[in-house]
Amino acid sequence: MKSRRAITWAVAAVVLCAVVGVVAAVRRASPAAGADDVPTGRVKRGDLDMKVFVTGELRASHSEMLTAPPIGGGALQITHLLHTGTAVKKGDLVMEFDPTEQHFKLDQNRSELQQAEQEITKAKADAAVVAAQDKVALLKARYDVRRAELDVQKNELVSTIDARKNDLALDQAKRVLAELEQDVKSRSASNQAAISLAEEKRNKAKLAMDQAQGNIDKMRVVAPMDGLVALEKNEGAAGGFFFSGMSLPEYREGDQVEPGRTVGQVVDAKEMELSAKVGELERNNIKEGQPVDMQLDAFPGNTFHGTVKTVGGANTRRMWDDDTSTKFEVTIKLATTDPRMRPGLTAHISINGDPRKDVLYVPRQALFLKENKRVVYVHNGSNFDPREVKIQAENESRAAIDGISAGTEIALIDPTAPRRATNAGTPPPVGGGGAP
Numbered sequence: 001m002k003s004r005r006a007i008t009w010a011v012a013a014v015v016l017c018a019v020v021g022v023v024a025a026v027r028r029a030s031p032a033a034g035a036d037d038v039p040t041g042r043v044k045r046g047d048l049d050m051k052v053f054v055t056g057e058l059r060a061s062h063s064e065m066l067t068a069p070p071i072g073g074g075a076l077q078i079t080h081l082l083h084t085g086t087a088v089k090k091g092d093l094v095m096e097f098d099p100t101e102q103h104f105k106l107d108q109n110r111s112e113l114q115q116a117e118q119e120i121t122k123a124k125a126d127a128a129v130v131a132a133q134d135k136v137a138l139l140k141a142r143y144d145v146r147r148a149e150l151d152v153q154k155n156e157l158v159s160t161i162d163a164r165k166n167d168l169a170l171d172q173a174k175r176v177l178a179e180l181e182q183d184v185k186s187r188s189a190s191n192q193a194a195i196s197l198a199e200e201k202r203n204k205a206k207l208a209m210d211q212a213q214g215n216i217d218k219m220r221v222v223a224p225m226d227g228l229v230a231l232e233k234n235e236g237a238a239g240g241f242f243f244s245g246m247s248l249p250e251y252r253e254g255d256q257v258e259p260g261r262t263v264g265q266v267v268d269a270k271e272m273e274l275s276a277k278v279g280e281l282e283r284n285n286i287k288e289g290q291p292v293d294m295q296l297d298a299f300p301g302n303t304f305h306g307t308v309k310t311v312g313g314a315n316t317r318r319m320w321d322d323d324t325s326t327k328f329e330v331t332i333k334l335a336t337t338d339p340r341m342r343p344g345l346t347a348h349i350s351i352n353g354d355p356r357k358d359v360l361y362v363p364r365q366a367l368f369l370k371e372n373k374r375v376v377y378v379h380n381g382s383n384f385d386p387r388e389v390k391i392q393a394e395n396e397s398r399a400a401i402d403g404i405s406a407g408t409e410i411a412l413i414d415p416t417a418p419r420r421a422t423n424a425g426t427p428p429p430v431g432g433g434g435a436p
Contacts, residue, residue: 038415040379041363045406048361050285050353050395056276056332058296058345060267064225066094068257069218073101075256076219078263084231084250085342088223088266095263097219102212109209116202123198127191134184141177148173223266230343231264267343273309274332276349281394283328285353286311292332293350299340308351309333356393359400366410367391367399376404377411384415 068076080096088094148170155163223229233248234255251263274294278286292306312329332349366376367389374391377384392400404410 038384039412040409041366041412043360043362043401043404043406043408043410045358045360048356048359048393048395048398048400050355050393052278052282052285052351052353053396054276054278054282054330054349054351056274056294056330056347056349058272058341058347059275059343060227060230060265060269061271061273062268063227063230063265063343064223065262066221066229066264066266067262068097068259069215069221070260071102071215071218072259075258078251078253078255078257081231081251081253081263082229084229084264086229088227088229090223090225092223093220094223094229094266095221097221097257099216099219102215102219106209106212106216109205109212113202113205113209116198116205119198120195120202123191123195127188127195130187130191134180134187137180138177138184141173141180145170145173145177221263225266225268227266227268228342229264230267232262269339269341270337272334272337272341272343274306274334274347274349276330276332277327278330280326280328282396283311283330285393285395286330286351287353290354291352293352294332294347296341296345296347298342298345299338302338304334304336304338304347306332306334353395356400359392360402360404360406361398361400362410363412364394364397364399366412367401368414376401377415378404379409379411384411 076097078095079098080093082088082094148166151166152163152170155166158166231250234251235248236256236258237249251257257263274292286308288308288311290308292308294304294306295302296304309331310329330351332351362376368375368377368386370386373388375386375388378387387404389401389403392402394400
């Protein structure tokens with residue numbers, strides 16, 4: 001009996017040890033966030049800097065497009081093209097396309113025009129000959145009628161049979177004259193129609209020749225104003241297939257361009273502005289007229305200044321963009337310009353928003369979204385209690401709040417969320433999963 005009881009107790013001890021080991025392993029695999037291992041911070045009072053830092057691109061506020069001439073017949077080949085950044089005056093040649101096909105059409109239409117003019121000359125000559133012949137025939141027919149009328153006047157002096165013959169001869173002469181007059185009208189109308197047809201053919205050839213000459217003139221694209229040349233990216237260089245982030249070359253001599261497509265633009269370098277896209281949070285801190293500081297990557301060490309010109313009210317995100325967050329466009333007017341500035345240069349922009357004076361603020365990572373409410377977790381002994389707060393303003397790292405006193409200790413991570421085990425010497429992750 002004692003032996004069996006000892007065995008039973010031994011088995012129970014082994015099972016208990018196993019259970020304790022499993023529980024310990026589970027606790028090590030998914031430890032609860034205790035008050036001692038939760039990083040904390042404190043609510044502070046002071047001034048909150050509302051600067052917004054974004055990246056923008058330099059562009060011209062005034063520009064004129066340079067497009068390939070809208071000419072039918074397929075793609076056009078560039079034979080001459082100025083490079084981006086070239087300074088031009090109004091009327092200077094910027095780009096030229098191969099006019100070989102249009103010269104061929106011009107020669108062809110000129111030949112058709114000459115042929116049509118020869119046909120007009122021949123038609124008029126033939127009409128003149130026919131008109132002269134008809135004139136002679138009409139004179140003879142009228143003479144025959146007049147002679148028949150004179151013969152009829154002698155009917156009282158001749159026999160009845162001869163008188164009857166004279167009457168029949170007069171009727172015949174009048175009938176011949178009437179038929180001849182009708183034939184003359186028909187031939188005249190026919191000849192005039194032939195001349196009109198040849199003239200229409202000439203006009204058509206002349207119009208086609210003028211159009212070909214106009215197309216040749218359009219092959220030379222000149223600057224519509226003084227400024228700098230800025231070429232577009234050639235999307236056709238990759239066979240018409242491209243995706244976001246793909247690097248495409250600018251148009252260059254020898255490229256094929258579809259008629260009507262924009263090849264570049266002439267920009268007014270004296271009227272430059274910056275364009276940037278900001279998120280919804282940053283947009284709330286940006287107003288028109290706020291001062292801006294910026295540095296261009298192309299001019300390291302130089303700081304330029306400006307003011308916010310416009311703040312877009314519509315989402316500028318395109319459906320193929322990788323970034324799916326809402327973006328708003330901000331344009332910035334430069335206070336001073338530099339002759340070296342070119343459209344497309346990248347700038348690092350600091351928009352100096354109105355600072356918030358003497359406010360309570362916390363790190364943004366200490367804010368969490370629980371049940372559609374913004375809360376912070378206040379340290380209370382060995383626990384953390386959620387406390388709803390109102391957000392007055394936010395920047396990239398801090399948020400001005402209301403509803404909690406200065407000096408309050410708060411959690412920097414969500415103490416209620418389970419965390420994975422960390423390696424020895426590795427600090428726990430910072431930042432709440434529910435923070436915006």
